[in-house]
Amino acid sequence: MNINSLSLWWNIFLKHFSQDESIFKLINKDNTLFFCKKSIKKYRLFSLKYISTQFLENASPDFYNFELDQSQLHKLIKELDKEGWDVLHLKYLSRPDSNIDELDTFLDLNHFKFKKTIATRIYYIDLTLFKTWEKYRKSLSRNHKNEIKKRENKLNANVNWEYTLNEKIDNEDLYTIIENLHLKRQRKMGRASFLESDRGKDFLKDLISDFLKRDILVYSIIYINQQPISYTLGFRVDKVYYHWSIGFDTDYSKFSPNKVNHRYLIESCIKLGLKEFNFMRGQGKYKEQWTKTFRESYEYKITNNKKFILKFLQL
Numbered sequence: 001m002n003i004n005s006l007s008l009w010w011n012i013f014l015k016h017f018s019q020d021e022s023i024f025k026l027i028n029k030d031n032t033l034f035f036c037k038k039s040i041k042k043y044r045l046f047s048l049k050y051i052s053t054q055f056l057e058n059a060s061p062d063f064y065n066f067e068l069d070q071s072q073l074h075k076l077i078k079e080l081d082k083e084g085w086d087v088l089h090l091k092y093l094s095r096p097d098s099n100i101d102e103l104d105t106f107l108d109l110n111h112f113k114f115k116k117t118i119a120t121r122i123y124y125i126d127l128t129l130f131k132t133w134e135k136y137r138k139s140l141s142r143n144h145k146n147e148i149k150k151r152e153n154k155l156n157a158n159v160n161w162e163y164t165l166n167e168k169i170d171n172e173d174l175y176t177i178i179e180n181l182h183l184k185r186q187r188k189m190g191r192a193s194f195l196e197s198d199r200g201k202d203f204l205k206d207l208i209s210d211f212l213k214r215d216i217l218v219y220s221i222i223y224i225n226q227q228p229i230s231y232t233l234g235f236r237v238d239k240v241y242y243h244w245s246i247g248f249d250t251d252y253s254k255f256s257p258n259k260v261n262h263r264y265l266i267e268s269c270i271k272l273g274l275k276e277f278n279f280m281r282g283q284g285k286y287k288e289q290w291t292k293t294f295r296e297s298y299e300y301k302i303t304n305n306k307k308f309i310l311k312f313l314q315l
Contacts, residue, residue: 123293182231
């Protein structure tokens with residue numbers, strides 16, 4: 001995710017969700033953007049203050065992954081040294097050109113104690129491998145191909161339905177469709193939703209409005225008898241489609257409308273000449289039906305050994 005699109009997202013999110021002065025951002029000379037939050041915990045033992053600095057990961061549901069090389073990490077640590085820190089949490093780091101190996105080497109050479117774990121997988125479809133939907137379809141399992149066809153046939157035999165991509169629709173009407181379908185699905189699954197709060201509603205409205213103006217919002221809707229029953233919502237940046245939110249009317253579950261919606265959305269992305277369909281973070285089983293290709297996302301917990309030693313020497 002490039003600097004501009006990531007900044008756009010964060011500017012809208014922080015407007016609605018954060019009144020916390022401990023959040024700060026760092027922009028390096030090479031235009032790399034970091035958003036961090038510093039939390040301070042005071043432990044009774046030795047009366048030590050524990051300063052934990054971490055990237056905010058909850059603010060953008062799966063929207064981004066950080067790419068960080070050793071020179072950027074070095075600059076980040078130098079900047080944090082001005083404030084003082086004990087533990088640095090780096091979450092959702094991707095691995096472009098073996099940068100993860102570079103980070104390990106840098107931390108080892110500079111005697112930082114760290115723990116690295118795989119945080120999650122990021123499933124994606126390399127659309128450059130497929131010129132048409134039919135060629136992509138052949139890459140799917142027999143069961144999944146049959147299931148898609150079965151659901152399409154069921155729709156065709158029983159109802160009048162339509163798939164639309166980025167149809168011209170009033171912003172408020174688009175928001176209402178997304179809110180209604182999202183909440184209905186989440187409640188059926190017994191999940192809470194950020195759209196249940198006023199600030200969550202305002203955030204999504206602002207995001208839709210702003211990203212539409214910038215021509216990076218992508219949304220698809222399936223209608224049955226002119227009634228919206230399924231939606232997808234995502235973003236198109238640098239010829240990559242980022243698949244963010246989906247929802248459907250549970251009264252139409254027998255048609256598996258989201259499965260059919262995905263089928264036509266992927267075909268649309270191929271026709272648009274996009275190079276990747278990125279499902280973003282998370283290991284939902286449905287993603288594995290559409291692709292077996294994934295990237296691993298890493299998490300680091302780095303301890304500032306020097307500062308801990310100094311604190312104990314001062315006791």
